[in-house]
Amino acid sequence: MAARMSAHPLTLYNSMTRCLERFTPLDPAKGVRVYSCGPTVYNYAHLGNLRAYVFTDTLSRVLRWKGYALTHVINITDVGHLTSDADAGDDKMEAAARAQSKSIWDVAAHYTAAFKQNIADLNISEPSRWAVATDHIPQMIAFAEKIAPQHCYELDSGLYFDSSTVPDYGRLAGNQDDEREGRIDPVAGKRHPQDFAIWRKSPPGEQRQMEWDSPWGKGAPGWHLECSVMSLQYLGAPFDIHTGGIDHREIHHPNEIAQNQAFCGCGDSGARFWMHNNFLVDRQGKMSKSKGGFTTLQSLIDAGVHPLAYRLMCLQAHYRSELEFTAENLSAALTRLKRLVMAISVLKAQREISQQSRASFVYSERLDKALSDDLNTPKALSVLDELVSDKALIAYDRMDLVREFDAVLGLNLLGLTREALRLAPKSATLTAEDVESRLTERREARAAKDFARSDAIRDELTAAGVEVMDGDPLGWDWKPAL
Numbered sequence: 001m002a003a004r005m006s007a008h009p010l011t012l013y014n015s016m017t018r019c020l021e022r023f024t025p026l027d028p029a030k031g032v033r034v035y036s037c038g039p040t041v042y043n044y045a046h047l048g049n050l051r052a053y054v055f056t057d058t059l060s061r062v063l064r065w066k067g068y069a070l071t072h073v074i075n076i077t078d079v080g081h082l083t084s085d086a087d088a089g090d091d092k093m094e095a096a097a098r099a100q101s102k103s104i105w106d107v108a109a110h111y112t113a114a115f116k117q118n119i120a121d122l123n124i125s126e127p128s129r130w131a132v133a134t135d136h137i138p139q140m141i142a143f144a145e146k147i148a149p150q151h152c153y154e155l156d157s158g159l160y161f162d163s164s165t166v167p168d169y170g171r172l173a174g175n176q177d178d179e180r181e182g183r184i185d186p187v188a189g190k191r192h193p194q195d196f197a198i199w200r201k202s203p204p205g206e207q208r209q210m211e212w213d214s215p216w217g218k219g220a221p222g223w224h225l226e227c228s229v230m231s232l233q234y235l236g237a238p239f240d241i242h243t244g245g246i247d248h249r250e251i252h253h254p255n256e257i258a259q260n261q262a263f264c265g266c267g268d269s270g271a272r273f274w275m276h277n278n279f280l281v282d283r284q285g286k287m288s289k290s291k292g293g294f295t296t297l298q299s300l301i302d303a304g305v306h307p308l309a310y311r312l313m314c315l316q317a318h319y320r321s322e323l324e325f326t327a328e329n330l331s332a333a334l335t336r337l338k339r340l341v342m343a344i345s346v347l348k349a350q351r352e353i354s355q356q357s358r359a360s361f362v363y364s365e366r367l368d369k370a371l372s373d374d375l376n377t378p379k380a381l382s383v384l385d386e387l388v389s390d391k392a393l394i395a396y397d398r399m400d401l402v403r404e405f406d407a408v409l410g411l412n413l414l415g416l417t418r419e420a421l422r423l424a425p426k427s428a429t430l431t432a433e434d435v436e437s438r439l440t441e442r443r444e445a446r447a448a449k450d451f452a453r454s455d456a457i458r459d460e461l462t463a464a465g466v467e468v469m470d471g472d473p474l475g476w477d478w479k480p481a482l
């Protein structure tokens with residue numbers, strides 16, 4: 001993608017200061033360095049998790065579009081994340097392996113592959129590096145050894161970080177000390193409720209599937225340690241932007257920051273910007289893996305919904321707003337995507353010579369303005385809608401602009417076709433060709449005024465899960481019923 005000199009300075013919301021701030025790279029020679037907390041691979045990612053990566057992808061695409069060289073790291077958490085973000089409960093990976101009677105390594109490999117498939121289906125660009133937690137155990141031990149003398153204490157259950165040893169612990173979370181003090185603390189002997197495990201010792205006489213020798217005995221690293229160590233190793237400290245879902249603003253990221261401060265022996269949090277996407281919620285509240293009953297991307301694909309409709313649904317909301325997942329929202333996004341793809345297919349068919357009119361530059365400028373304003377994708381989409389139907393611009397120039405918009409929106413607008421958008425539901429009993437030929441028969445029956453026959457065909461299609469759309473303005477004719 002060609003670098004562009006953009007007119008609008010990029011402003012991003014920094015959760016640390018709770019303000020919009022002008023973004024410039026810390027060290028222009030190093031480009032922009034971004035770290036995103038990755039999935040815990042004990043189960044399939046749910047649609048809420050995937051919203052977090054649509055957000056980071058938008059950020060990455062905007063940075064590249066603005067001409068920055070980008071180094072982006074996403075980690076894969078395959079050890080250390082307990083069933084509670086604090087130090088309570090079981091290791092999620094151990095628990096999943098036990099429940100599925102598989103080795104942890106098989107569980108991790110299976111769900112990592114499924115996650116990468118989700119990323120590909122959503123047209124999310126691969127990061128520069130996937131950093132797998134269990135590949136970095138010696139580095140984690142070395143990091144812990146360095147901070148332990150001044151910042152940690154040992155209990156029977158592990159090595160704990162003393163949160164009172166760093167300045168301003170929990171600033172990112174808004175210092176909700178009162179709430180924290182009231183939290184029921186499951187670990188006996190901790191000095192403060194917000195102290196957290198750096199290293200969890202294996203219980204005596206019990207062998208865990210994943211455990212390593214350390215100066216504190218056999219055990220496994222704490223989850224927060226992973227991200228401090230891997231971001232430091234691949235991006236240095238401080239780096240530019242650290243991202244995650246908004247839940248990480250409360251415990252995981254404040255703990256990473258405390259470790260980073262301990263390691264550098266300074267007040268620096270480790271990243272210049274801390275950015276968080278809001279939740280995808282359903283009518284029962286925040287979508288989460290541990291609640292069960294979540295919806296995966298594959299379940300949408302199986303129902304015949306193109307995965308990029310979900311991407312579009314995410315982009316229709318600002319990343320800092322809560323987004324409700326409903327069949328209606330998804331269906332509306334799918335219709336909008338179809339409308340765009342159909343309009344673009346008309347543009348593609350035109351053969352003209354570019355005129356590069358002034359109006360073209362105005363659209364580019366409006367795109368830049370929207371995205372520079374803390375990644376305002378809903379606004380960018382509304383400018384795109386205007387653009388595709390703007391008759392003041394010749395088709396060639398509109399296509400050129402669509403290409404530019406899509407570099408940041410990632411909807412594959414030039415590649416998608418009507419046929420590609422129409423996925424067959426897994427349960428479909430009719431192929432697309434079957435449906436098309438029944439509809440041709442139905443048109444013939446109607447032309448012959450044989451309405452009984454036409455209704456019977458419609459009923460047959462309805463029973464097969466096909467919704468007939470007479471007079472659809474997009475000429476879509478039918479779709480799988482959601």
Ligand code: AMP
Nearest residue numbers: 039040048049051052244245279280287
């Ligand atoms: P996990 O696999 O649980 O470590 O989560 C992966 C990412 O998804 C993290 O950045 C979480 O903060 C984020 N996340 C979890 N639940 C949701 C949700 N319902 N909506 C948006 N992001 C979420």
Ligand code: ZN
Nearest residue numbers: 037038227252
């Ligand atoms: Zn993390």
